Each structure stands twice: as C-alpha cells, then as structure tokens.
Amino acid sequence: MKVPFFTSRYQDQRYGSSIREKIDKVIKSGNFILGDELLQFEKRVEEFTGAKHAIGVASGSDALILSLQCLDIPKGKEVITTPFSFFASTSCIVKNGLKPVFVEVDENTYNINPDLIPEKINDNTEAILSVDLFSQPANYDKISKIANDYNLKIIEDSAEAFGMKWGDTNAGLCGDIGIYSFYPTKTLGAFGDGGMVITNNDDYAEKIRILRVHGAKKKYNHRYIGINSRLDALQASILSIKLNFIKKEIKEREEIYNQYVKNLENIKEIEFPKIYKKASPVWYVLNVKCKYRDKLREFLKEKGIDTNIYYPKAMHLQECFIELGYKKGDFPIAEKLCNSLLALPVFIGMSSEMIEYVCNCIKQFYKNHNKM
Numbered sequence: 288m289k290v291p292f293f294t295s296r297y298q299d300q301r302y303g304s305s306i307r308e309k310i311d312k313v314i315k316s317g318n319f320i321l322g323d324e325l326l327q328f329e330k331r332v333e334e335f336t337g338a339k340h341a342i343g344v345a346s347g348s349d350a351l352i353l354s355l356q357c358l359d360i361p362k363g364k365e366v367i368t369t370p371f372s373f374f375a376s377t378s379c380i381v382k383n384g385l386k387p388v389f390v391e392v393d394e395n396t397y398n399i400n401p402d403l404i405p406e407k408i409n410d411n412t413e414a415i416l417s418v419d420l421f422s423q424p425a426n427y428d429k430i431s432k433i434a435n436d437y438n439l440k441i442i443e444d445s446a447e448a449f450g451m452k453w454g455d456t457n458a459g460l461c462g463d464i465g466i467y468s469f470y471p472t473k474t475l476g477a478f479g480d481g482g483m484v485i486t487n488n489d490d491y492a493e494k495i496r497i498l499r500v501h502g503a504k505k506k507y508n509h510r511y512i513g514i515n516s517r518l519d520a521l522q523a524s525i526l527s528i529k530l531n532f533i534k535k536e537i538k539e540r541e542e543i544y545n546q547y548v549k550n551l552e553n554i555k556e557i558e559f560p561k562i563y564k565k566a567s568p569v570w571y572v573l574n575v576k577c578k579y580r581d582k583l584r585e586f587l588k589e590k591g592i593d594t595n596i597y598y599p600k601a602m603h604l605q606e607c608f609i610e611l612g613y614k615k616g617d618f619p620i621a622e623k624l625c626n627s628l629l630a631l632p633v634f635i636g637m638s639s640e641m642i643e644y645v646c647n648c649i650k651q652f653y654k655n656h657n658k659m
C-alpha cells in the first residue's frame with residue numbers, strides 16, 4: 288500500500304467540479320485582483336472566525352511581514368518568539384528591522400513556554416510573536432497576561448491554525464493581529480499561495496488594506512512603503528468553495544487523529560502532544576515524539592509511507608541568523624524536538640485501512656528494533 292503524506296486527490300473527487308465551475312466564472316468575469324470574489328471570501332472568514340476584519344494577502348509570510356509593519360515598532364526593538372517554528376515566524380521580525388529574542392518551548396506542547404517569557408523582557412521589548420503550532424494555539428491565558436502586564440503587543444502567527452480555538456476565541460484573534468496561510472496543504476488550502484491578516488482593530492485593518500497595495504490609499508498616492516500583496520480572485524473563489532466543507536473536514540481530521548491514538552497509545556516509544564484543556568485543536572499535522580525517529584522514517588518509506596519533519600533545524604541555529612549570537616545548546620528542548628518529532632500522514636480522504644497500515648508498520652518497526 289502507498290500512503291502519501293498529503294494529497295488533494297480526494298477533495299478533488301468530492302467537490303472539484305464546483306471549483307472548476309467557479310474558476311470558469313472568474314475567468315469569464317475578467318476580475319483577477321481585489322474585487323467581489325475577494326471581498327466575499329473575506330466576509331466569509333470574518334463570519335467563520337468572528338473577526339471584525341479579514342484582509343486577503345498573497346501568502347502567510349507576507350501577512351506576517353505586513354502585520355509587523357502595521358504595528359510601527361521602532362527599528363532595533365525586540366520581539367519575543369519561539370525558536371521552533373517555520374522560518375517566516377522569525378524572518379518577518381528581521382525583515383522589519385527588529386530583533387528576534389527566542390524563548391525555549393514547552394516539551395509537551397512544543398509551543399513557546401510562556402513561563403519563560405518574562406525573564407527575556409527588558410526596556411527594548413515591544414511585542415510577542417506567538418505561534419500556534421502542532422495542532423493547537425499557544426497558551427493565551429498566560430501570554431495575554433504577560434502582554435498586558437508589560438504593555439506588549441501580540442502578533443499571532445496562526446498560519447497553521449485555521450479553525451483552532453483558545454476557549455471561545457478563534458486562533459488569529461487571541462492577540463492584537465493574527466494571520467493565516469492558505470498554502471495548499473493547510474487545513475484551508477488554496478491551489479497556490481495565499482494568506483490573510485485578521486484583527487478586531489479598525490486602524491490596523493485599514494493600514495493593512497493600504498499596505499497590500501503598495502501603501503497607496505488613493506491610487507498613485509503612497510502613504511506608506513508597502514508591497515503588492517493581494518489574495519487573488521481565483522484563489523479567493525477556490526477558498527470560498529472549500530470553506531463550505533471546512534467544519535466537516537476538521538471533524539474528519541479529528542477522526543483520523545482518534546484512530547491513530549487508539550492504535551498507538553500503548554506503544555511506549557511514541558508520544559502524542561499534550562493538548563491544553565482550553566484548546567480546541569485541529570489536526571492539520573500530527574507530530575509525534577518517537578524513539579529512533581530517523582530509522583523509523585526510513586522503515587516507513589520502505590513500506591510506501593511518506594512522513595515529514597517539522598522542523599529539522601531550529602531558528603537560533605540558522606546560518607542567516609548567526610548575528611543574533613545564539614549557539615547550539617541554547618534551547619535544548621527545541622533542539623531535541625528537531626531530532627525526535629515525526630509528522631505522520633493526515634489528509635482529507637485518508638481511509639481507515641491506510642491509518643491501520645501506518646500504525647501496523649510503526650508497531651512492526653519497534654517490534655523488530657526491540658528484538659535486536
């Protein structure tokens with residue numbers, strides 16, 4: 288049996304024809320940039336998340352860069368973040384002329400450890416860029432309190448967190464400004480790049496809308512130095528259709544996760560992430576801590592099963608951030624996770640037989656390994 292890490296094949300079988308019809312309509316309309324399709328999709332995301340404002344941009348990475356630019360933090364100031372995330376969570380800070388200050392992660396959730404944030408705060412600290420990763424939001428009870436106590440802004444990188452919640456609050460709205468990525472593999476994925484900024488703050492929303500058109504409120508009159516970054520009409524129309532199925536698909540992801548847990552919970556070499564009581568997770572990816580990770584991955588590959596590693600190298604050890612002055616050993620938990628987390632396949636349409644097969648192969652690997 289072959290089990291891919293991700294495929295959109297089953298979604299295409301289910302509702303690809305509606306998407307093709309919609310694409311045809313957009314092509315016939317001739318409106319590809321901004322316009323009604325985007326407005327309607329933004330409105331639908333506002334309704335879905337409860338956000339006052341949703342602003343479509345070209346990618347999650349752009350959404351992060353523009354969100355930080357929008358906050359107007361003076362150059363050289365510090366932004367606290369996790370060293371264990373996708374590159375864009377840190378690069379957006381540097382691209383805005385700011386200094387990332389890393390805080391170690393929690394070994395059970397793999398997200399930033401909020402208890403360690405206060406010791407990194409000083410007179411130069413202006414914001415916390417928290418990342419909602421590994422199926423759940425970061426701990427916003429603690430992060431919000433710290434931000435409040437020290438008068439810091441929160442930028443929420445909820446690129447992977449569409450549909451997740453902290454209490455009653457949708458991921459993306461737990462801080463001052465939040466973002467989504469619509470990269471094709473995401474829970475709500477486009478057929479190309481796409482992203483969004485969401486916020487309840489009217490001023491930030493207005494500024495982001497201006498920044499995404501080269502900083503011009505009125506055409507050819509540039510108030511800010513922005514960039515060209517819009518979610519295009521074709522992607523917005525595709526995402527609108529996919530949004531109709533999102534609740535059902537989130538449930539389907541949960542069923543896949545439940546089947547993995549049922550099959551693997553007694554395997555002592557495998558550990559599932561601990562979920563905060565207040566979090567409503569979405570199983571966008573299922574990262575498990577596992578023993579002999581690389582050998583297991585190789586074994587699964589031989590059995591026709593694709594897996595992935597998020598993330599193989601922490602941010603404080605990236606060559607381009609060398610000037611920040613960090614070194615190996617500075618964040619031992621993050622570094623250890625780089626060598627022990629394995630992302631198992633989770634995709635819409637994944638059959639029970641496939642999950643069973645993956646689990647059986649994992650069991651077989653540990654059985655063989657323990658015999659050696």
Ligand SMILES: Cc1ncc(COP(=O)(O)O)c(C=O)c1O
Pocket residue numbers: 346347348349372373375376418420444446447467468469470480481482
């Ligand atoms: C945590 C995180 N932040 C930011 C991004 C950037 O999003 P995009 O790929 O849409 O630019 C991603 C994308 O994978 C992500 O996982």
